[in-house]
Amino acid sequence: MGMALVACAWVMIAGDRPGDPVIEKGPYTLVYPANFGNRIYIPATNPLTKEGVYLGRLLFYEPLLSANDKISCASCHQQKKAFTDGRSFSPGVDQSLTTRNAMTLANLLWVKNLFWDGRAASLEEQAVTPLTAPHEMGRSLEASAHKLSHTAPYPFLFKEVFGSDTISGERIVKAIAQFERTLISANSRYDQYLQGSYQPRPEEAAGMALFNSESQLPGSGRRGAGCAHCHGGPKTFNELYHNNGLDSLPKDPGRETVTGIAADWGRFRMPTLRNIALTAPYMHDGRFKTLEEVIDHYSEHIEQSPSLSALLQNTPKDITGRGLHLTAAGKKNILSFLNMLTDSTFINDPRFSDPHIKQVN
Amino acid sequence: MMRLYGVAGCFFFLLAGLSTANAQQAAEQATVSVQGEVQHPLTLAVADLAKMKRVEATVKDRAGDTHVYSGVPLAEILSQAGATMGKDLRGENMTKYLLVKSGDGYSVVFSLAELDSSFSDKLVFLADQVDGKPLPQGRGPFRIIAPGEKKPARWIWEVRTLTVAFAKE
Numbered sequence A: 001m002g003m004a005l006v007a008c009a010w011v012m013i014a015g016d017r018p019g020d021p022v023i024e025k026g027p028y029t030l031v032y033p034a035n036f037g038n039r040i041y042i043p044a045t046n047p048l049t050k051e052g053v054y055l056g057r058l059l060f061y062e063p064l065l066s067a068n069d070k071i072s073c074a075s076c077h078q079q080k081k082a083f084t085d086g087r088s089f090s091p092g093v094d095q096s097l098t099t100r101n102a103m104t105l106a107n108l109l110w111v112k113n114l115f116w117d118g119r120a121a122s123l124e125e126q127a128v129t130p131l132t133a134p135h136e137m138g139r140s141l142e143a144s145a146h147k148l149s150h151t152a153p154y155p156f157l158f159k160e161v162f163g164s165d166t167i168s169g170e171r172i173v174k175a176i177a178q179f180e181r182t183l184i185s186a187n188s189r190y191d192q193y194l195q196g197s198y199q200p201r202p203e204e205a206a207g208m209a210l211f212n213s214e215s216q217l218p219g220s221g222r223r224g225a226g227c228a229h230c231h232g233g234p235k236t237f238n239e240l241y242h243n244n245g246l247d248s249l250p251k252d253p254g255r256e257t258v259t260g261i262a263a264d265w266g267r268f269r270m271p272t273l274r275n276i277a278l279t280a281p282y283m284h285d286g287r288f289k290t291l292e293e294v295i296d297h298y299s300e301h302i303e304q305s306p307s308l309s310a311l312l313q314n315t316p317k318d319i320t321g322r323g324l325h326l327t328a329a330g331k332k333n334i335l336s337f338l339n340m341l342t343d344s345t346f347i348n349d350p351r352f353s354d355p356h357i358k359q360v361n
Numbered sequence B: 001m002m003r004l005y006g007v008a009g010c011f012f013f014l015l016a017g018l019s020t021a022n023a024q025q026a027a028e029q030a031t032v033s034v035q036g037e038v039q040h041p042l043t044l045a046v047a048d049l050a051k052m053k054r055v056e057a058t059v060k061d062r063a064g065d066t067h068v069y070s071g072v073p074l075a076e077i078l079s080q081a082g083a084t085m086g087k088d089l090r091g092e093n094m095t096k097y098l099l100v101k102s103g104d105g106y107s108v109v110f111s112l113a114e115l116d117s118s119f120s121d122k123l124v125f126l127a128d129q130v131d132g133k134p135l136p137q138g139r140g141p142f143r144i145i146a147p148g149e150k151k152p153a154r155w156i157w158e159v160r161t162l163t164v165a166f167a168k169e
Helices: A050-060 A123-132 A141-149 A154-162 A169-181 A189-194 A202-212 A291-300 A328-339 A344-348 B002-015 B019-029 B046-050 B074-080 B091-095
Strands: A002-004 A011-013 A023-025 A031-033 B031-036 B042-045 B055-060 B066-073 B096-102 B107-111 B125-130 B143-145 B159-166
Touching: A023 A050, A023 A154, A050 A154, A050 A169, A123 A141, A123 A169, A141 A154, A141 A169, A154 A169, A202 A328, A291 A328, B042 B046, B042 B074, B046 B125, B066 B074, B066 B143, B074 B125, B074 B159, B091 B096
Parallel strands: B031 B159
Antiparallel strands: A002 A031, A011 A023, B031 B042, B055 B066, B066 B125, B096 B107, B096 B159, B125 B143
């Protein structure tokens, strides 16, 4: 099922000094299902290497990158929650809360523009914001680089990865981005079903059918949920921006901040649904605590506004003229399907765990 | 920058319920960029399309209702932008495609050859009117209409950019 992008040889490198880690070096082979496709985003200036991913993982879990030496990327992106934090908004070094919900990091290899509003054109660019924003990790890249240059084993590792022991902000975000690109989630029951190795239970199959069918089939009397327009395909997302009808007066301008175009007001990038059962609360502002609430929203509570997605404006006509009005059984089936998207391999993968924690047998 | 503030301000009026006039104003200000492998990049507004060679087509929507869309053929727009159409559409230019991108990020491609009248009778056009009126919010102000296509997946809404590029594989 997997495909190897890069065939490579690797070598073991022992540290210069006692205590320096022994690491593998060479191109990093990304393995993912062929049905995810190869529309992936890796800058030519930052190819993945085993040593780069190794360093990036250490940095991802490194609290020394924050102003109080206590917060790391992993504080808000916890592996057990598919790299989210279970909060609507996340506290930073000064206990101020972020303005949007921490997003999952699964399968960002296939995402070109990061953040809810797509304002960062690469993972390298994206990482700068949480690292340096005063209400997030709050330490300048220069200060972090200085700190790391006096902390073993970083000088050694930066030399292994970048050819010299110079530690810079650019190198820090490059290594973190390399690690993030390896966070591939592709072994849920849904993936196994797509690969032909899992037979969905009846409620899962019914939920999948409802999820994938059109919301509007004129004259047929049938009602689908129409989820697949945006969350269809093996990856369960398309990189699109939509206003999904949360508010009649959306407070957060979302994509409009990036484009300046009124039609983009309240539009946000749609995230993958992989591991969606693990990433509560939901939406850009974490307003929904459960998936049941999310399904209810799409079923009955779409709010009209000037920039509401055209895909949500023509839900089947009924008493109110808006809303899918799924049945209780239909909702339950969709929930079963969403639970099929949980990938326990991903959240337990030792390659993605905190490397600073020593395994005790 | 002033223009951006103008558009944002317009949006607040929309919220206040003064929708029709301001929606029309927003539509008048909206543009489609023609870029990439073209000699003369263009930024086209509804007023610009009104001055170009126009076509119309009667098509059925998913509900089976008939509508008349009108607009400007993509071939006409591409020729005006100096893309390699007509007698120039040969050799390596046969590997060129048009990437049409929507405001929501949705994108589709057409090969240049399938848009050129010396190759194909298909008349794919950039519509800015349906039944004599501007396209509705969320679907306009610009939409691709490709009469004869069985699925409307390339009848992309809210067109913002037309990019000509080489397939390089």
